[in-house]
Amino acid sequence: MSSNVITVPVGQTEARPWVDEFHQWLTTVDHKRLGILYIVSALLFLAVGGVEALIIRIQLMHSHNNFVSPQVFNQMFTMHGTTMIFFVAMPILFGFANYLVPLMIGARDMAFPRLNAFSFWLSFLGGLLLYFSFFGGSGLYGAGSAPDGGWWSYAPLGARAFSPGHSSDYWTLALLVSGFGSIGTAINIIATILCLRCPGMKLSRMPLLVWMNLVMAGMVLLAITPLSAAQIMLLIDRYLGGHFFDTQAGGSAVLWMHFFWIFGHPEVYVLIIPCFAFMSEIIPVFARKPIFGYPVMVAATVCIAFVSMSVWAHHMFTIGMNSYANSFFTLTTMAVGIPTGIKIFNWIGTIWGGRIQFKTPMLFSIGFLFQFLIAGLTGIMMAASPFDWQLSLSYFVVAHFHYVIVGGILFSLFAAFYYWYPKMTGRMLSERLGKWHFWLFLIGFHLTFDVMHIPGILGMPRRIYTYEPGRGWDTLNLIISIGAFIQAIAILVFVANLIISYFKGARAGNDPWDAWTLEWSISSPPPAYNFATVPTVASRRPLWDLKHPEDPDSRYE
Amino acid sequence: MSMLKMKSSTLRFLAQTIVLLFWSAMGVWASEPKDSSPHGTNIFAPASTPAKAIADLSVFVLVITGIIFAVVFALLVYSVVKFRGRAVDAGREPAQVYGSTQIELAWTIVPTLIVVVLFLATARVIHAIEDAPEPAGAVEVTVIGHQYWWEFRYPGLGIVTANELHIPVSDPSHPTPTFLQLLSADTDHSFWVPELAGKTDLIPNHPNRMWMEPQRTGVFLGQCAQYCGIQHAKMLIRISVDGPEEFASWVRAQKRPALEVASATAGRRVFESNACMNCHAVGGTQADGRFGPDLSHLMSRATIAAGAAENTHDNLRLWIQNPSAIKPGSLMPAMKLSDADLDAVVTYMETLH
């Protein structure tokens, strides 16, 4: 019993000189601080990636524009994609996982705190390495410096012959380095969840966020590594004269595609599953009901993880696979929509019969539900491979995946920010600014990404620095670009909210949302040791049991 | 307070409905065929058998996903509006429902059935397009993708041209589809002419095959769809679907060696003594380079530089003088010809009908 209780020494809260504080942040192994480091660094990269997007949109505002040269444009879309996936989405989700998982399972930290810190700094270093390419690299024949082969760096475009200089290598090394960081974090998450749960927290009593991060971490182990392997092969080709993807020597460009998408498809599920986790925690609290169908939600997530490993070649429908292969991947891709759809129904089932509070986290969650539904349906359209022979490599695909990433992932991240910011900082974010953020972003998002489907249907391919007039794409692209700027303004409102509320926001207290998981049982922000006494739980909603002793969940489980 | 909540959710409902209507309207507007010559690039305005099969399947898929959307959207909106929290309920929690096995089964089985139906419909079309046999009357074209232009060879007809393809319209009673073999000389490309067929990639060391069976004459546009380098955006395709007589006369004209015109002799000498002939071929002369487009019948094409510019005297002159002015990053070097030589070469080019 004595090992479960910590005596707090007095006088621990004097102000420190800023150098000390800075040093503390640099050398921290505390999962909460590392979580915040991940989140803040991701927000910085989000700003940079967003600027790259705006440059793309200005260039595409009308046909035959020359705001930037083709060389710069090609660098912009390569860097935008690479940054957003590897240095915004993955780190920010790892950051939330880092912060929340130990708190939700009643642990004092992650299983391997130093590995945790190491993984973060690897990831951050990877981002810096990628951007150093603007100074250090040199690209496609006649081109500039940052990588410009697209974020997939398809063979043979990534080979020495077509990408002389080092820009491609910055891409490869940055991702290799941050990939190892990701694997480290995944190992940490798995070990933490399997070994450090507090007494009473059986696997079937873990919050869904914990379950989903466990599944995500398992997928990271199997998904990131194929990319690392392929990148090592690419480096061997480029520097040791290897022939893995050298078509002149019998190598196969298609093999790169297979390896890349064996990574690439599970990767997008790695990104969305933590967002499902946020929704599964936030929607119940603001609908005032438990999640509908907890066991099915777990099963569906595991099912998605397995099936998603078998769908990768739907990114390759146009490369000329035979009809049996195309049919197989059509079937598996459509099949993975079933457990995904089940989750949407379960969230609606959670809202059904509830008493919804339309605070900002819930606004973003409802937006998520609406948009993720549409994104999933456009995915089903492209699962039908003949339809994909038209839609692939066009702006329809770009619209689809931005619908998932911005309309799904980013919306759920905004919900998570508004929900857990009080816990992390002790202050509430402004509801007024939050609503401005939500509505502005919603309008900008739909203006851009709803309309973006149409140029795809009208034959506009992706990754083009300009286009011909008379194809009917001009006005549509102008509208898309305007929407992008509206989204940028909304992001500025969000950042303003984050900063202003840090100093002027209402004090949050332990449990501002009347929620039910363990992180709301301690102070906001939590003390370094998290729990003075390690809690014991008897159900999935330990705080509900405490608040409603007449009708605890433990009676029903 | 409850007024605000109601306003918020009703506002959202209205916003989402407006978005829905807007999207539908754009979809309808977008699918109207454009009345212009050449044809547009609308995947829902198919003019060829495979494109039509795809469009038909796509409409079927759209209808089914549209129904799913309508149902789920309605459920979502209903639940958000009906179950909004009211001030009078403050402090009381609603019934805590944990789940329902029957409902879970229902919404697992129904989507599974939908997937089975969609899959079967799709598999039929996949097979019909990919495993279509090549009839006797088919025209065969070998397409070789280059950075940043298209090489077209007709092995059966002995023709070599570039960037602009001529194929015969196909009469249903006596079909003459065009079967294309897709190869690449350097990196990955993709051949996409939306109104004639779905796209297929050109990958080095990985030959592909596709076919088109146009049912209407006219000019159809497309472009490269797989990022292939700096000028990926300017690798345009122009397909002229000709009636039987026009096609026959085009073939005859293309099979002829290049015309020899007296006024062009000076230019031809410049062409052959500079490095031009290392890259370009002109039928019937010693120029037989394959790195760049075949120029034997350059003047039969409407555009130059794979659609980057119209085939006019000024553009031609500018292109030869400095390709980067029109297509920066193009692999054709500026030949640094003197003005006199440049004019001579242009004159020569303009005789190559």
Add this chain to the structure above:
Amino acid sequence: MASLIIAESAIFTIFVVAYLFYLGKSVTGPTPREVLETPIFYTICLLSSSLTIHLAAKSLERDYTRLFLAFWLLTIAQGGSFLYGTAMEWHRLVYERGLTISSNLFGTTYYSLVGLHAFHVTAGLIMLSLVAIFGFMGRVEVSQSGRVAVLSMYWHFVDAIWVVVFTVVYVLGR
């Protein structure tokens, strides 16, 4: 460690897939049948090192620290001789048979796959040597047996990978 092994297995799987896919596809150069010699002796060395490390871990659990150190050093020796064997093999292939990583597809995939494994053996040997040093300093005792067990799990993994690589390269590949 189990998670790390899962991740590493995925990396090796990709290299094995590439190796198998490219069998017979080399456009030029020596073929596996022409140049490969089956390294039976060195394989036995490596696989028996799994036995010795297991015995070492068991000895430590029972507090026989000197026996533990003996088996541990034997493991390192076996691993070291395996690396020596690989080096000899490569020397022969490069200088006598002209097979390098850039000579053809087979060269690329062979050196990459075997090299990736050898890299993992080397990393393992470094870790084992560190533990050996700690052992000589008297720092390794019963309470460390959990950590030693984790390290020996890694070593077993490296051996298991060799079984796969051996089968793919020297048995199937010819």
